Amino acid sequence: MQTATTHPGSGAAHADSHAHDHHEPSFLTKYIFSSDHKIIGIQYGLTSLLFLLLGFMLMLAMRQQLAYPNQPIPIVGGLLSKVLGNDMASQGVMQADLYNAFGAMHGTIMVFLAIVPLAFGAFGNYVTPLQIGAPDMAFPRLNMASYHFFFWGGVVMLASFFIPGGAAKSGWTSYSPLATVADLNNVINGQTLWLIGMVLLITSSLLGAVNFIATIIQLRAKGMTWMRLPFFVWAQFVTGFLLLLAFPPLEAAGLLQLSDNVLGTSFFLPTGLVYNGKQLDVSGGGSPLLWQHLFWFLAHPEVYVLILPAMGIVSEVIANNTRKPLWGYRSMVYAALAIGFLAFIVWAHHMYMTGMGTKIATFFQTTTMMISVPSVIILSALFISLWGGSIRFNTPMLFALSFLPMFGIGGLTGLPLGLNASDIYLHDSYYVIGHFHYVVAPGTIFGLFAGVYFWFPKITGRMMNEFWGKVHWFFSLIAMNLIFAPMFIQGIRGMSRRMYDGGATYFSVGVGADPGILWLNKFITHAAVLLAVAQIPFIINFVWSIWFGRKVDSDNPWQATTLDWQTPTPPPHGNFASTPVAHRGPYDYSVPGAKRDFTPQDQPN
C-alpha cells in the first residue's frame, strides 16, 4: 500500500518503508521469530487451524469405531497399525487403548491447541491492538515467546502419540488416580508428556494474558475510553483475566500430578490404592477429589474462554452486517464482566457425582443458574440487535447468525446438567457430549469461522469466495446438527460417553437389549463424514484466496466503523499510517444525517 511515503513524520509506517533500505529482515526474523502482533496472530491462526483439523480427524477415526466396532478403519487403518503398532491398531482395527488415547487427545487438542489459540491467540493478537488503535502489543517479545511456548507445547503433545504406550488415555480431564496408573510400564508415558505439554501451553497462555490485559489498559488510543471499546476487545479483556487467574491452579495441579507419576508422591492417590489386584507401593494419603477441584477451577472458566471471544467476533460481524449499533452495548459489557466473575465460582457443578455433599452442591447449583443470566443477556442483546437492521447475508454474517441459536441450544441443554438432581441421571452420558459440543462446535467454531471470513480481507488484502463460503456454511450447519442433536437422545436413553465400542457390548451383554439408539451411532458417523466433506470447500477457498482471491477494492471492504478497518491493508509494521484518535463509540452505523451509513471511530465530528 502507498502509505509510507505520504506520512513521513509518523514513526511506524516510516520505519517500515525504510527497513527495506537498511536491513531486510530475513525469513526467520520476519515470519518465525517475529515480534509483530499481526505475524504472531497469523502464526497462531495457521497452527491452530491445523490442530483443529487434526482434532477433527481423531474424532472421525473414533466415530468409525463407534459406528462399526472392531472393523478396520478405512483408508488410515493400515497406516495406524504400521505407525502405532498392533497394540494400538491391530490389523487396522482401533483397540480400546487407541480409542482412549484419541479421545483424550481430541479433547486436549481441540480445547488447548485449536480453539483457545485461534480465538485468543490468533484473533486476539491480530485484531485487539488494531481495534484499540495501538501500534503493537505492550510487550512484543513476550508475545513472541508466548507463541513459541504454544508451539513447543503442541510438539510435545504430538510426540506423545509415538512413544511406547501411546498418548495420554485418561480423558482430557486426566482424573487421578486413573491418570497415574493408566500406563505403569513406562515412566515417561503419554500422561507425562501430556503434563509437560500442558505446562508449556499454560505458560504460553499466561504470557498472552498478561500481554493482552496490559495492552488494553495501557495502549488504547487517545479518546478510546472504556465504553468506546468494541465489544470484541471487552470479550478479549475478560478472557485475558480468566486465563490469567484460572490457569495457574491447573499448572499447579499439573506439576503435582507430574510429581505423582514420576517421583512417586501421593498428592492425588488415596490410601490403600489397589490396581490390578495389587496394592500400589505409594504412601497414599492424597485426595483424588483435589485433582478434580484444581482441574475444574481452570476448566470451567475455560468454557468462557472458549465462548467469550466467539461472542466478541459475532458481535462485530452482526453490528457490521445489520448496519446499526449493537442493542444494549453497555449491558453486554457488564454481562461479560459478570461472566468473568461468576466463572470462578461454578466449577464444582462438574463434580456433583463425587459425593462432595449436598450443601456444596446446592451452592454450586445456585451460582450455575446465576451465570446463565449474563450469557442470556448477551445472546438476547445480539438477537434484538437484528431487529430493524438492513441485514447483509454474507458468509461471515451467516456463520454469526447460526452461532446464536446453536449457542442457545448448547446453553439451554446445559441447565439440566447444572441442576444437581437431573445431573445425577445425565452425568457422563452422551447428553453431556451433545451439550458442550453444541456450545463449542456449532457455537464457538462458527463464531471463529465468521471471524476468518470477516478479517481475511484485512489480513491478506483479498476476499474469500462468497459462493463456496456459503456452501461451507450450509452443509456445516446441517451436519453439525445431525451429529450433535441425536446425542441428546442417546444420552437420555442411557448411553455412557466412555464406551469404546459405542455401547454394543454394554447393551447386548449388560442390559440385554438395545434401547433403540445404536443405529444412531452409524447415523452420527455418516453426518460426521458429511461435516468433513463440507470443510473441503473451506480449506480450498482459504488457501486459494490467499493468492488468487478477488483483491479488496478499499481498506474497508465491509464499510466497518472500528479502527481495525481504518488501517492500510494489510496493516504495516506499526499498524496505523498516522496515530489514530477515537472520536465516537464503536458502532456508529446509520447515524441519522450522516453522509454514509457508517461513521468510522476516528472520524472527527
Added chain:
Amino acid sequence: MEIPYAVKPRPDTGLYNAKVGIWLFLASEVMLFGAFFSTYILLRVQAPHGFWPDVALGWPHGLLNIPIGTFNTAVLITSSVTVVMAWIALKQNQFARFRKFMAVTVLCALGFLAIKTFEYREKFGHYVIQLNDGSRITGHLNVNGSSPLLWTLKDVEAAKLEALKVEVDIPNKFRFPVGHPIPEDIHKAHQAGEHHREREIKVSDISSLKAFIPSTHPFFAIYFTMTFLHGLHVFGGAMVLFYFGFIGSGMWKTDPERFTNRIEVGGLFWHFVDLVWIFLFPVVYLL
C-alpha cells in the same frame, strides 16, 4: 516503531506498561501458590488423627529446623529491604550505592538457597524405619561412621549389613503442638539434653526404610514441592537482579529512567517471593 508508555507512565492510569505487566503476573502467581496452599490445607485436614510416624499418615510436626528457618526468613526479609534501598539509591542518582545494595540482595538470595540446600540434604539423610512388629522409628543411619543419603532397604541389603546402627530421634517438643501433653520419658530426655539414642537394629527386623523424601509422606511431598518452587523463584529472581545490577547495568548510562523502572519491577517480584516465604514459613515450619 515505539510502544507508547514503555517508560513514561500513561497519564490516566499513572503506570508504565511493565508495572501493569508485573502486577498482572503477580496476580497469576498468587493463584499458583494459592493452589499449592489449598493443596496443603486439603491434605492436612484429611490426614488421620495422631502424629507421624506413630500413625502412618498422621500429619508430622516438628520435623523442620525452626531456628534455621527463622534465620532464613530474616535473610530473605533483609534482601527485600536492600532491593528497595537499591531502587531508592537509583532515584537519588547514586549508582555506586545502588550496586552495593544490589550485591547484598543477590548475596542474601544465594545465602537463602545455600541454607535451603543444607536443610534438604539433612532431610535426605533422615529416615523413617518400619519394623516388622509394625512400629516406626525415625533417625539417622550410621554406616561405618558416615550417614548415607537416600538409602532404601535395597541399599542396606547391598551393603551386606546384618545390623544397622541408627541414631534414633528423641522427638523434640515441637512434635507435640500446643495443648498436647509431652510424654514423661521424652520430657526427661530433653531435660538431660539428649536428642538421639543409638540403637542397633537387625536388618531382618526392618520391613521398610525410607528417607524423608516426597514419596514417603504427603507432608514431605507438599513441603518439597512448595519450597522447591519457591526456591526456583528465588533463583530466577536473583539471576534477574544480578543481570540488572551487574551485567546489564550499562542501561543506566543510556536510558536511566527505563533502568530505574526495571529495578522497580524486579523489586516488586522480589517482594512477592519474600511474601510467599512469609506465608510458607509459618505454614510448614510452625503450624
